Amino acid sequence: MDTSKKAKEEYSKIVDELTPKSKILKDVFRSFVSGGLICVFGQFLKEFFLNGGFEKEEAALLVNMVFIGIAALLTGIGLYSKLGKFCGGGTIVPITGFANSMVSSSIEAKAEGWILGIGAAMFSIAGPVIVYGITSSMVVGFIYYFVK
Amino acid sequence: MSCKKIGQTLFFEKEINITSTSSFAGKKEGEGPLSKYFDFVSDDDMFGESTWEKAESKFVKLAFEKAVEKDGSKLSDLDYIVCGDLLNQCSGTVFGTRDMNVPYFGVYGACSTFGESITLGSILIECGCGKKILxxxxxxxxxxxxxxxxxxxxxNQRPLSSTWTVTGSGAVILTENGKGPKIECITTGKIIDMGITDASNMGAAMAGAAVDTIVSHFKDTGRDLQYYDVVATGDLGYVGRDILIKYLEESGYKCGENLTDCGIEIFDREKQDTHSGGSGCACSAITYCGYFHKKLLDGDIKRLLIVPTGAMMSSTSGKQGESIPSIAYAISIERQ
Structure with missing residues (x-):
């Protein structure tokens, strides 16, 4: 097999031609609808808590708690991965996706124990989201402080 | 060693036969088209154990013991065990064989390990180092x-080019002057890296190695695809198989229906949602040990070229942006 740079470029082109592509329109549509429905449900919950006499900030926190609880439960009983296969980004982007990443990592690490297993692995996927979420919010915070 | 070596291909002087095989398969594999050919199908991927790693080792233990039992021999009759798997430090097979009390060689060829194990086992027999090897x-x-x-x-969503790692364990017993299909010659592959970095497109990463080994085999032996009743690659899947066909035809080798892939044979792509097909060490192992071996015994196949393929990346190399080096071993097996 010719492994020269030119042959590799040619190989890469052939691989691109012969590799089936994801159906982007279908995936985007499903993500949009499922993600949208999750947000609508969130709004419904928020209104429910506001009507129940909670303050605005408390209601928002309660919505997050309910979402995290549902996502963790669905992950634990093996339904979230099936849902994620269908919904794609729709179930990854909301806070449910964050909960799913932590719970799924924890389940797999259970065999390695509470400390070096679950404790260490829980943030293996969620960790980068937290690190770069906080870093970018600091950057935006600085800009806001000086520009305001 | 008295064998003849032409190019990368070893032709064995001694009569090395596959006198028994065993194939233990997981639940999903048991729901696939080859179900009836396996010695055992587990209805639980945990296999009654507390971890997947323990389950894999239990598959190994039972599959290896079954191969010895079907051979009509005992573990103590084995001169060596040559085996390996995908887990770090080959722990799947190490833990599975730790109570067997047989001299052991651990090998790593990623998903081509079945080919590498048979190659080294055959060489050991040819050298006179043993008469019966698992x-x-x-x-x-x-x-x-x-x-x-x-x-x-x-x-998350699995890309369409991704393959499904086969759950199971397969073993062959190689015996000098035994009764069964004969290991006729073996072409040892080189590491080939075509620059593919996408770990969810292993078929593409390994197809280059399969082309290289198969073309070398044909050049060394003067044969072509039509010489064999079946040429089966290990786990290229649909994507890798298409790339292989394109390159083989460009090299002047006409491909027909006798060219297949164990990853394509083992699952029903549509019903089992396995995308590009099956993969993993057990893919070529249980497909050979269950399906092709029986076809050879029954006379449906007289000459088989099985080409286990392996993608030799690590979980670290991928993160560091390295491309995926691959390998393939071609083993010519003839019905006696």
Whole structure:
């Protein structure tokens, strides 16, 4: 097999031609609808808590708690991965996706124990989201402080 | 060693026969088209154990013992066990064989381990180092996903080019002057890296190695695809198979229906949602040990070229942006 740079470029082109592509329109549509429905449900919950006499900030926190609880439960009983296969980004982007990443990592690490297993692995996927979420919010915070 | 070596291909002087095989398969594999050919199908991928890794080792233990039992021999009759798997430090097969009390060689050829084990086992016999050798391997979908990819319960989507790691363990008993299909010659592959970095397109990463080994085999032996009743690659899947055909035809070798892939044979792509097909060490191992071996015994196939393929990346090399080096071993097996 010719492994020269030119042959590799040619190989890469052939691989691109012969590799089936994801159906982007279908995936985007499903993500949009499922993600949208999750947000609508969130709004419904928020209104429910506001009507129940909670303050605005408390209601928002309660919505997050309910979402995290549902996502963790669905992950634990093996339904979230099936849902994620269908919904794609729709179930990854909301806070449910964050909960799913932590719970799924924890389940797999259970065999390695509470400390070096679950404790260490829980943030293996969620960790980068937290690190770069906080870093970018600091950057935006600085800009806001000086520009305001 | 008295064997003849032409190019990369070893022709054995001694009569090396596969006198028995065993194939233990997981639940999903048992739901596939080859179900009836396996010696055992587990209805539980945990196999009654507390972890996937323990389950894989139990598959190994039972599959290896079954191969010895079907051979009508005992573990103490084995001169060596040559085996390996996908897990770090080959722990799947190490833990599975730790109570067997047989001299052991651990090998790593990623998903081509079955080919590498048979190659080294045959060379040991040819050299006169043994008369009865077990060559085997294992893989487990869950333990492999855990080591190389994402948690199983993560709600992500698998790309269409991805393959499904086969759960199971397969073993062959190689015997000098035994009764069964003969290892006629073996072409040892070189590491080939075509610059593919996408770990969810292993077929593309390995197809280059398969082309290289198969073309070398044909050049060394003066044969072509039509010489064999079946030429089966290990786990290129649909994507890799298409690339292989394109390159083989460009090299002047006409491809027909006798060219297949164990990853294509083992699952029903549509019903089982396995995308590009099956993969993993056990893919070529249980497909040969269950399906092709029986076809050879029954006389449906007289000459088989099985080409286990392996993608030799690590979970670290991928993160560091390295491309995926691959390998393939071509083993010519003839019905006696």
């Amino acid at each position: 060559a085997g391997t294992s893989s487990h979908f869950c333990s492999a996903e855990k080591q190389f990819r994402f948690p199983l319960a993560l709600g």
